[in-house]
Amino acid sequence: MSAAPKTPEVDPRILARLKTIWKDLPRLNYYQLLGVSQTAGDAEIKKAFYSASREFHPDRYFRFPNENFRNAVNTIYKRVSEAYTILRSPQWRQAYDRQIAETPLNVRFSVQDEMKRQQQGGTLYDGGNGPGKRYWIAAMDALRNKNISGAKLQLQLAVGIEPGNENFKKKLEEVKAM
Amino acid sequence: MGRVIGIDLGTSTSIVAVLDDGKPVPITNDKGEKIIPSVVSFLDPSHVVVGTEAKKRIVIEPKTSVYSSKRLIGRKFFSGEVKKAQMIMPYEIVEGENDSVRVHVGEKDYSLSEIAAFILRDMKKTAEAHLGEEVTQAVITVPAYFNDGQRQATKDAGTIAGLDVLRILNEPTAAALAYGYGKDLNQKVVIYDLGGGTFDVSVLEIGTDVFEVIATAGDTYLGGDDFDDRLIDYFADTFFQQTKIDLRKDKLALQKLKAEAERVKIALSDNLEETAFIEAVATDKSGKPHDLSIPITRNLFANITYDLIQRTFKVCDEALQASNLTVGEIDGVILVGGSTRMPIIQDAVRNYYLKDPKIGIDPDLVVAMGAAIQAESLSSGSAAGSLLLDVTPQSLGVGTAGGLVDVLIARNSSIPTSTTRTFTTSRDNQTSVRIQVYQGESRNSAENEILGEFVLSNLPEAPRGQVKIDVTFDIDTDGIVSVSARDQSSGREEHIKITVSGGLSQAQIEKAREESMQVAV
Numbered sequence: 001m002s003a004a005p006k007t008p009e010v011d012p013r014i015l016a017r018l019k020t021i022w023k024d025l026p027r028l029n030y031y032q033l034l035g036v037s038q039t040a041g042d043a044e045i046k047k048a049f050y051s052a053s054r055e056f057h058p059d060r061y062f063r064f065p066n067e068n069f070r071n072a073v074n075t076i077y078k079r080v081s082e083a084y085t086i087l088r089s090p091q092w093r094q095a096y097d098r099q100i101a102e103t104p105l106n107v108r109f110s111v112q113d114e115m116k117r118q119q120q121g122g123t124l125y126d127g128g129n130g131p132g133k134r135y136w137i138a139a140m141d142a143l144r145n146k147n148i149s150g151a152k153l154q155l156q157l158a159v160g161i162e163p164g165n166e167n168f169k170k171k172l173e174e175v176k177a178m
Numbered sequence: 179m180g181r182v183i184g185i186d187l188g189t190s191t192s193i194v195a196v197l198d199d200g201k202p203v204p205i206t207n208d209k210g211e212k213i214i215p216s217v218v219s220f221l222d223p224s225h226v227v228v229g230t231e232a233k234k235r236i237v238i239e240p241k242t243s244v245y246s247s248k249r250l251i252g253r254k255f256f257s258g259e260v261k262k263a264q265m266i267m268p269y270e271i272v273e274g275e276n277d278s279v280r281v282h283v284g285e286k287d288y289s290l291s292e293i294a295a296f297i298l299r300d301m302k303k304t305a306e307a308h309l310g311e312e313v314t315q316a317v318i319t320v321p322a323y324f325n326d327g328q329r330q331a332t333k334d335a336g337t338i339a340g341l342d343v344l345r346i347l348n349e350p351t352a353a354a355l356a357y358g359y360g361k362d363l364n365q366k367v368v369i370y371d372l373g374g375g376t377f378d379v380s381v382l383e384i385g386t387d388v389f390e391v392i393a394t395a396g397d398t399y400l401g402g403d404d405f406d407d408r409l410i411d412y413f414a415d416t417f418f419q420q421t422k423i424d425l426r427k428d429k430l431a432l433q434k435l436k437a438e439a440e441r442v443k444i445a446l447s448d449n450l451e452e453t454a455f456i457e458a459v460a461t462d463k464s465g466k467p468h469d470l471s472i473p474i475t476r477n478l479f480a481n482i483t484y485d486l487i488q489r490t491f492k493v494c495d496e497a498l499q500a501s502n503l504t505v506g507e508i509d510g511v512i513l514v515g516g517s518t519r520m521p522i523i524q525d526a527v528r529n530y531y532l533k534d535p536k537i538g539i540d541p542d543l544v545v546a547m548g549a550a551i552q553a554e555s556l557s558s559g560s561a562a563g564s565l566l567l568d569v570t571p572q573s574l575g576v577g578t579a580g581g582l583v584d585v586l587i588a589r590n591s592s593i594p595t596s597t598t599r600t601f602t603t604s605r606d607n608q609t610s611v612r613i614q615v616y617q618g619e620s621r622n623s624a625e626n627e628i629l630g631e632f633v634l635s636n637l638p639e640a641p642r643g644q645v646k647i648d649v650t651f652d653i654d655t656d657g658i659v660s661v662s663a664r665d666q667s668s669g670r671e672e673h674i675k676i677t678v679s680g681g682l683s684q685a686q687i688e689k690a691r692e693e694s695m696q697v698a699v
Contacts, residue, residue, distance in 0.1 A: 050388050057565055058594065058655060062344075062556050074594065078652070081567075081592035112575075112584045112599065 029107040030083035049084040132158035182557040184549025189248040190374030193546035194301040197554040202547035207304040219243040228300035240268030251290040252328030294335035317553040321376040322348035323396025346656035350380035352548030353514040358384040365509035372517040375401035381501040393500035402517035409439035480522040577614035596652040610635040
C-alpha cells in the first residue's frame with residue numbers, strides 16, 4: 001500500500017482529502033489530522049471527529065470493490081479514532097500536548113508509555129540518570145522554546161558523553177530531521 | 179444482491195429481523211413465534227430441532243437438549259462459568275483441545291460455535307421463508323462486554339451456518355439504533371441491557387446521523403438466569419425443610435423446578451404474589467409422592483435478588499464514570515432485554531437514574547431490530563445511513579516479565595483502532611520472542627483473560643536489544659483483535675494469527691460447516 005488510493009467512484013473532494021492525509025499521515029499530529037487547533041474545546045473536537053467519521057469511516061466504503069482503497073481508508077480512520085480517543089481524555093490530552101511540544105515529530109501517543117510514566121512518576125522521555133542528563137534537560141528546554149539548533153547542540157553533547165544511550169541518539173536523529 | 183438480516187443471538191431467546199419498507203420488522207416463524215428459545219435438541223446425530231419444540235424436550239431429553247449455551251461460547255474449560263455450568267446443566271460439558279469447551283451429545287463433541295450455528299440456521303430459514311429468497315449475509319449481535327474470543331466464536335458460528343457475517347454488533351448499540359433511528363433525537367442515553375445471561379450498560383450520544391458510544395461496561399456472568407437460580411434455591415430449600423427431600427440431587431425434578439421458577443418470575447411481573455406448584459415433584463423414602471407448593475411475594479423475590487440488582491449498578495457506576503457524565507446529564511434510560519420486564523428491576527433503575535426508564539420498543543425485540551437497520555445500512559453501502567461509532571469494552575495488553583500486563587489499547591477506545599509496539603530480544607542471539615495477549619483491567623496477567631499467544635520466530639542472531647520487531651495490534655469494527663509484525667531491519671512483514679486459546683482454526687470451521695450442513699434443522 002505505498003501508492004495513494006485511487007478510485008473514480010468516491011466524492012472527488014473527499015478523495016482529494018484522503019490523498020493528502022494518506023501522504024502526510026506519518027507526520028500529522030492528532031490536531032492536524034482532525035483539522036482543529038490545539039486550543040480546540042471538547043465540543044469542537046467531537047464535531048471534527050464526527051465530520052471525519054462521516055467521510056472516512058470504513059462503513060461508508062463497505063460495498064466498495066477496490067480493496068487497496070478500502071484498506072487505505074481503514075488505516076486513516078484508525079488513526080482518526082486514535083486521535084479522538086486521546087484528545088477526548090483530559091489527562092491523555094495534556095500528556096500528548098507535552099509530547100508534541102517536546103518532540104513534534106513524535107505524533108502518536110502511547111497509552112502504555114503514559115501508564116508506565118504515571119506508575120514511575122518520571123517523565124516520558126527520560127534520558128536516564130547518567131552524566132549526559134543535564135545536556136538532555138537543556139535540550140528539552142531548548143525544544144520547548146522552539147530552539148532547534150540549540151537542542152541539536154545539547155543533544156550532540158549528550159551523545160558525546162554517553163555514546164551508548166539509545167534515547168539520546170534517537171532524539172538527536174529526530175531533532176536533526178526537523 | 180440478496181437481503182441482509184439482523185440476528186439477536188441471545189442466551190435464552192433469539193430473534194431475526196429485516197428491514198421492510200424502511201421499518202425494522204421481527205420475523206415470525208412457521209409456528210407463529212417471533213421470540214425463539216435458544217435451545218438446540220438432537221433427535222439423532224443428523225436431525226436437530228431448535229426453539230420451542232427443543233425447549234419442551236429439555237425435561238424429556240435433558241442429555242440431548244442444549245440450552246443457555248451462550249454462557250459457554252468462547253470460554254475456557256477451566257473458567258468458573260464452565261465449572262458452574264457443569265454442575266447445573268443436564269447435558270454433558272467436556273474439555274476440547276487448547277482449554278476449549280465442547281458439548282458431548284450422543285457420540286459426538288460439538289464446539290459452542292457449532293451449537294450456535296444450529297440456532298442461526300433456524301433464524302436463516304425463518305428469514306428465507308419470509309423473504310422468499312435465499313439469505314447469505316447477516317449482522318449478528320453480541321453483548322458489548324464480550325471479549326475477543328467470544329466475538330470470534332460467534333462469528334465462526336455464522337460461518338458454520340453458511341452466513342457471511344457482515345458485522346458483529348454490540349447489543350446495546352443495536353438497541354440504541356432501533357430506538358433513535360430516524361428520530362433526530364440529540365440525546366445522551368443509557369442503555370440498561372439485562373438479558374438472559376449477560377448484563378451490559380452503554381452510554382451513548384445519539385445525534386442526527388451519528389450514534390456514538392461514549393463508554394460501555396458489563397458483566398457477562400449476570401442475567402435473568404441468575405434470578406431464576408435464586409428462585410430455584412428458595413423453592414428447593416423450602417421444600418427440603420418441609421419434606422427433607424433435596425431436589426437438587428434429582429436432575430429431572432430440578433429441570434421441572436427450573437421451568438416453574440421461570441414461570442413464577444414472569445408471573446411476579448404482573449402479580450404481587452405467586453405460588454410455585456409442581457405436582458408429585460419427588461417421592462420420599464417410603465415411596466410417597468410430594469407436591470411442591472410454595473408461595474412467594476414480589477417483595478421477598480426482591481429481597482433474595484437484592485445483591486444481583488446491586489451488582490448491575492456497580493456496572494452502571496463504572497460506565498457513568500468512564501463517560502465523564504453525571505446522572506443529571508443523562509437524557510434518557512432505555513431498558514433492553516426480557517429481564518428488564520421485572521418491576522423490581524424497573525423500580526431500582528428509576529431510583530438509580532432518577533428518571534422513568536423508557537420502554538418504547540419491546541425490550542425482547544429491540545436488539546434484533548437495530549441489527550436489521552445496521553444490516554441494511556451496510557448492505558446498501560450508502561452514505562445516507564446512520565453511522566455507529568463504537569468502543570472496545572476491555573483493555574488490550576501484553577504480558578510482561580513478573581506476571582504483569584502492559585496496556586496497549588485502553589478500554590473505551592474508539593474502534594476500529596490500532597497501535598504499534600516495538601519488541602526486542604532480551605538475550606544475545608535470541609531467535610524467537612513469545613508474546614501473550616490479554617484482555618481485562620487487572621495489572622496482573624493471571625486475573626485477565628488470555629486471548630492467545632504468538633511467537634516471533636526466525637529472528638536473525640544478534641546481540642540483545644538489536645533486533646527490533648514492530649508489532650501492530652488491531653481492533654476492527656467487530657471488536658475482533660488481529661496482530662501483524664514487521665522486522666525493522668528487513669522490512670519483512672507478516673500477519674500473525676493469534677492462536678485464540680480454544681478457538682477454531684479455518685480448517686476446523688470449514689469441516690464443521692460441511693458436517694453441519696448434513697444435519698437437518
